[in-house]
Amino acid sequence: xxxxxxxxxxxxxxxxxxxxxxxxxxxxxxxxxxxxxxxxxxxxxxxxxxxxxxxxxxxxxxxxxxxxxxxxxxxxxxxxxxxxxxxxxxxxxxxxxxxxxxxxxxxxxxxxxxxxxxxxxxxxxxxxxxxxxxxxxxxxxxxxxxxxxxxxxxxxxxxxxxxxxxxxxxxxxxxxxxxxxxxxxxxxxxxxxxxxxxxxxxxxxxxxxxxxxxxxxxxxxxxxxx
Amino acid sequence: xxxxxxxxxxxxxxxxxxxxxxxxxxxxxxxxxxxxxxxxxxxxxxxxxxxxxxxxxxxxxxxxxxxxxxxxxxxxxxxxxxxxxxxxxxxxxxxxxxxxxxxxxxxxxxxxxxxxxxxxxxxxxxxxxxxxxxxxxxxxxxxxxxxxxxxxxxxxxxxxxxxxxxxxxxxxxxxxxxxxxxxxxxxxxxxxxxxxxxxxxxxxxxxxxxxxxxxxxxxxxxxxxx
DNA sequence: CCAAAAGTGTTCAGTTTACACCCATGA
DNA sequence: TCATGGGTGTAAACTGAACACTTTTGG
Numbered sequence: 001x002x003x004x005x006x007x008x009x010x011x012x013x014x015x016x017x018x019x020x021x022x023x024x025x026x027x028x029x030x031x032x033x034x035x036x037x038x039x040x041x042x043x044x045x046x047x048x049x050x051x052x053x054x055x056x057x058x059x060x061x062x063x064x065x066x067x068x069x070x071x072x073x074x075x076x077x078x079x080x081x082x083x084x085x086x087x088x089x090x091x092x093x094x095x096x097x098x099x100x101x102x103x104x105x106x107x108x109x110x111x112x113x114x115x116x117x118x119x120x121x122x123x124x125x126x127x128x129x130x131x132x133x134x135x136x137x138x139x140x141x142x143x144x145x146x147x148x149x150x151x152x153x154x155x156x157x158x159x160x161x162x163x164x165x166x167x168x169x170x171x172x173x174x175x176x177x178x179x180x181x182x183x184x185x186x187x188x189x190x191x192x193x194x195x196x197x198x199x200x201x202x203x204x205x206x207x208x209x210x211x212x213x214x215x216x217x218x219x220x221x222x223x224x225x226x
Numbered sequence: 227x228x229x230x231x232x233x234x235x236x237x238x239x240x241x242x243x244x245x246x247x248x249x250x251x252x253x254x255x256x257x258x259x260x261x262x263x264x265x266x267x268x269x270x271x272x273x274x275x276x277x278x279x280x281x282x283x284x285x286x287x288x289x290x291x292x293x294x295x296x297x298x299x300x301x302x303x304x305x306x307x308x309x310x311x312x313x314x315x316x317x318x319x320x321x322x323x324x325x326x327x328x329x330x331x332x333x334x335x336x337x338x339x340x341x342x343x344x345x346x347x348x349x350x351x352x353x354x355x356x357x358x359x360x361x362x363x364x365x366x367x368x369x370x371x372x373x374x375x376x377x378x379x380x381x382x383x384x385x386x387x388x389x390x391x392x393x394x395x396x397x398x399x400x401x402x403x404x405x406x407x408x409x410x411x412x413x414x415x416x417x418x419x420x421x422x423x424x425x426x427x428x429x430x431x432x433x434x435x436x437x438x439x440x441x442x443x444x445x446x447x448x449x450x451x452x
Numbered sequence: 453c454c455a456a457a458a459g460t461g462t463t464c465a466g467t468t469t470a471c472a473c474c475c476a477t478g479a
Numbered sequence: 480t481c482a483t484g485g486g487t488g489t490a491a492a493c494t495g496a497a498c499a500c501t502t503t504t505g506g
Contacts, residue, residue, distance in 0.1 A: 182497095182498085183495075204504080206503075207503035
């Protein structure tokens with residue numbers, strides 16, 4: 001890199017990722033074994049230092065691939081954590097991201113990957129986490145709960161096509177509440193969060209459900225609740 | 227600092243600050259002259275690299291003091307900007323903050339400070355800005371407009387004690403809309419955003435107005451609109 | 453024909469909006 | 480007494496919440 005700015009006297013930057021998924025209606029996130037002896041018997045979020053010529057989102061997707069063996073996912077910047085003592089090994093400021101893996105991808109993933117040094121824990125968790133990762137996870141869960149009410153971010157936790165019942169179950173899992181089926185359906189259609197694909201989910205042992213898709217693939221604001 | 231992490235091959239971190247104030251009902255932000263020849267005839271946000279032992283918020287308050295000659299202000303983290311080419315001199319990731327200066331402090335400030343190399347521009351601005359600062363400012367204005375509806379962040383733009391008319395004018399300036407006086411007053415009291423101090427603003431040439439204060443000095447969520 | 457999930461409207465309560473006049477003070 | 484901004488209530492429209500039965504399919 002060019003070196004008009006000093007090197008040693010300044011803080012360096014990392015990304016850490018809260019990778020969310022749903023497993024049987026329970027919100028979970030991926031944790032890896034920390035590579036620092038201080039933090040043995042704890043779990044840590046996937047993360048890495050950002051290279052000198054690398055964008056933040058590029059670094060996030062690199063970590064997803066190299067450390068979590070996951071494909072490119074929907075990501076969303078969460079916040080930046082920069083307490084001077086957050087990493088005892090040196091001054092590292094962490095830009096935290098959320099990433100979203102839907103349940104069907106997750107099912108494939110857990111079949112393929114057999115590493116011992118990782119775990120999907122339900123969040124928020126009371127297990128001891130390394131660094132300031134408990135704070136990052138807590139912030140991420142709060143942000144997800146908030147954003148699900150005014151954006152289409154839930155699409156990260158659903159496949160391309162899904163039933164309205166499935167969509168509702170995702171909202172209920174994230175918010176931890178039960179919702180009324182009729183009110184929920186009316187609302188998501190009214191605000192054009194999703195649209196009917198015309199397809200049906202057949203092969204179940206009961207009435208086939210209409211399959212829906214999110215109206216926008218980009219993250220946008222869509223006012224649903226509060 | 228300890229040096230378990232490499233030095234040259236990683237990105238370093240800066241803070242940039244969008245310092246908001248209101249002047250006669252117009253939302254403005256502070257800009258300084260950039261110190262890079264490429265950006266002459268442009269304006270830039272106050273900012274600096276973060277030192278190796280310095281917290282992010284500490285760095286922000288240092289920039290406020292050293293570069294803008296301002297006292298400690300209410301600040302709020304905005305987002306982090308890390309496109310690889312955002313700074314042509316080297317890899318710098320910027321954590322952007324918002325800061326808030328109320329109109330009375332601003333009036334004092336502009337009397338005391340007579341530097342040529344700075345300007346309060348109304349925002350959003352169409353003037354050319356250095357680096358990616360146009361994006362940062364646009365993001366900041368959008369965030370402020372959003373947050374004013376569900377937090378008590380407006381307190382940064384008001385003195386300790388203020389009239390309800392003054393409070394309403396701040397909301398109207400930020401949102402760019404006119405509001406109904408009775409509905410506004412009912413709402414801010416109903417949600418306990420502010421409380422009556424029992425004091426009156428005397429010395430005007432008409433009926434003395436009751437003085438109010440924000441119920442919480444901390445930034446908290448308070449649902450007002452939307 | 454039975455079990456299981458899909459699909460669909462209406463009523464009531466609470467909230468938001470629109471709107472106009474009297475009050476306290478200083479000049 | 481007049482000009483100026485401070486202060487207050489009510490009715491109508493809208494939005495959100497509660498609630499139960501019929502339909503379609505596979506077994």
